[in-house]
Amino acid sequence: MDLDLPAISQLLARAAALESQDPLTRDRILLKRRIALLFYESSTRTRTSFELAAKSLGADTTLVSSLSSSIEKGETLKDTGLTLRALGAEAIIIRHNSSGAPWLLEQETRLPILNAGDGMHEHPTQALLDLRTILTHLDLSSKTVIPSEARAASAAEGSAVSSSTLSGVTVTIVGDILHSRVARSNMLLLPRLGARVILCGPTQLLPDSAANAGPGISVERDFEAALRQSQVVMMLRIQAERLAGLQIDLGQYKDAYQLTGQRLAAHAPKALVMHPGPIIRGLELTAGVADGPQSAILEQVRHGVAIRMAVVERALTAQPKEGRA
Ligand code: NCD
Numbered sequence: 001m002d003l004d005l006p007a008i009s010q011l012l013a014r015a016a017a018l019e020s021q022d023p024l025t026r027d028r029i030l031l032k033r034r035i036a037l038l039f040y041e042s043s044t045r046t047r048t049s050f051e052l053a054a055k056s057l058g059a060d061t062t063l064v065s066s067l068s069s070s071i072e073k074g075e076t077l078k079d080t081g082l083t084l085r086a087l088g089a090e091a092i093i094i095r096h097n098s099s100g101a102p103w104l105l106e107q108e109t110r111l112p113i114l115n116a117g118d119g120m121h122e123h124p125t126q127a128l129l130d131l132r133t134i135l136t137h138l139d140l141s142s143k144t145v146i147p148s149e150a151r152a153a154s155a156a157e158g159s160a161v162s163s164s165t166l167s168g169v170t171v172t173i174v175g176d177i178l179h180s181r182v183a184r185s186n187m188l189l190l191p192r193l194g195a196r197v198i199l200c201g202p203t204q205l206l207p208d209s210a211a212n213a214g215p216g217i218s219v220e221r222d223f224e225a226a227l228r229q230s231q232v233v234m235m236l237r238i239q240a241e242r243l244a245g246l247q248i249d250l251g252q253y254k255d256a257y258q259l260t261g262q263r264l265a266a267h268a269p270k271a272l273v274m275h276p277g278p279i280i281r282g283l284e285l286t287a288g289v290a291d292g293p294q295s296a297i298l299e300q301v302r303h304g305v306a307i308r309m310a311v312v313e314r315a316l317t318a319q320p321k322e323g324r325a
Contacts, residue, residue: 001124001188008189009160012132014310015303018057026309027058033316036089038080038105039065039116040096045277045301046116046126050093053308059316062089077101081109091315094118112315120179120242125311126276127185129303131193133296134166134232136303137272143168145231147272147294167194172226174257175236175284177206179243182276183236191216200226201257204246205238223257227267234274235259235284250283259285264294272296 003011018026035054039047047063054061064084066072071080077096084092091112094102099121106113117123137145171190177183177199190197197217199210211219220226227233238248259273273285273294281287290297 001122001127001185003124005161005163005192008128008131011128011307011310011314012135012161014313015132015306018309018313019306023056026056029057029313030054030316031058033057033059034088034090035059035061035312035316036084036087036092037061037063037116038084038092038094038096039063040071040094040101041066041117043095043116045304046095046123049301049304050114050116050125050308050312053305054093054312056305056309057313059312077105078108081105081111085109085111091312093312114311114315117181119181120184121181122185122188123181123276124185125304125308126182127189128311129300129307130182130186130234130274130276131161131189132303132307133274133300134169134171134272135161136299137296138166138169145169145270145272147270147296161193163192163194165193166190169194169231170196170198170229171232171234172198172200172220172230173234173236174200174223174226174259175205176238177201177210177236179205179239180236183234186234187213187217198226198229202248202253204248224263224267227263227271230268230271232272232274233259233264233268234276235279236276237278237280237284254283258283259289261286261288261292264289264292270294274300277301 037047037051051061081092092105093114093116094105095116096118099119101118102113102115115122115124134145139146173183173186187197191214198220199206199217200220200223206219271294273289273296275297279285279290281290289295
């Protein structure tokens with residue numbers, strides 16, 4: 001996440017403006033500009049929302065995914081990138097299983113590159129849409145986060161963020177922190193706005209050293225103790241595809257870390273429940289919690305489109321070097 005607070009404020013303001021703009025004028029902003037989506041890993045929310053965001057601004061998009069392209073035949077990232085540029089792509093949105101792939105692609109193509117998730121490293125647009133979700137539930141005067149049914153007017157949504165916007169707000173991130181680029185991007189972003197971030201999970205998925213990850217970040221192994229301090233609870237999926245030999249006893253995991261209706265009612269009855277998706281019902285959280293009144297999971301998805309419109313617009317209207325979010 002290499003955006004400063006003024007740039008983040010500007011993106012949030014543009015997201016709000018673009019979301020409410022008439023679709024018939026909005027689609028002139030990037031009319032016929034060419035954007036390639038290069039996806040080496042599967043994705044539902046991120047890919048679709050980037051694509052819909054780019055199309056909402058009038059851009060032409062094309063999807064290249066590892067299973068139906070020459071990537072399967074062994075073509076390198078460099079050659080795929082150069083090919084997309086030769087085909088007229090003016091920006092590339094990339095998801096890759098290797099950390100750092102967006103930087104390599106930028107170096108090779110000199111195009112604006114948008115990171116849609118790189119390995120276990122970062123997922124910047126997810127953190128931005130998570131921030132927007134939190135801001136829409138933040139009551140600025142009392143500095144409290146109000147869950148869905150009692151949602152405050154979203155005064156915080158369009159205003160500039162500062163290093164104290166989220167002071168007094170505690171966000172607990174729960175589960176497979178070790179493999180989560182979503183956790184990493186949120187850990188980099190939220191404390192910069194004054195939030196306290198508690199990381200919660202078993203040692204296998206959350207090493208003790210994570211407590212030194214940065215200012216405002218601490219580790220709490222006891223889920224219920226963490227819940228009692230939280231205004232926002234961000235649940236994560238166990239990333240089976242990245243466990244690399246780690247054996248997790250799912251029964252034990254659920255006993256200690258599953259977000260159930262009972263736990264939520266007893267320890268965090270007013271907290272906002274978030275999850276980047278895909279959710280595994282019955283594992284990290286119960287279906288009742290996912291569908292319940294405290295859940296902001298589908299709102300997060302909706303904010304993804306607005307945030308990505310702002311990010312795509314910025315990439316294609318700023319200097320190429322500033323294109324990466
Ligand atoms: C996440 C991802 O791919 O990093 N999902 C997302 O983009 N919304 C998290 C996950 O896969 O569990």
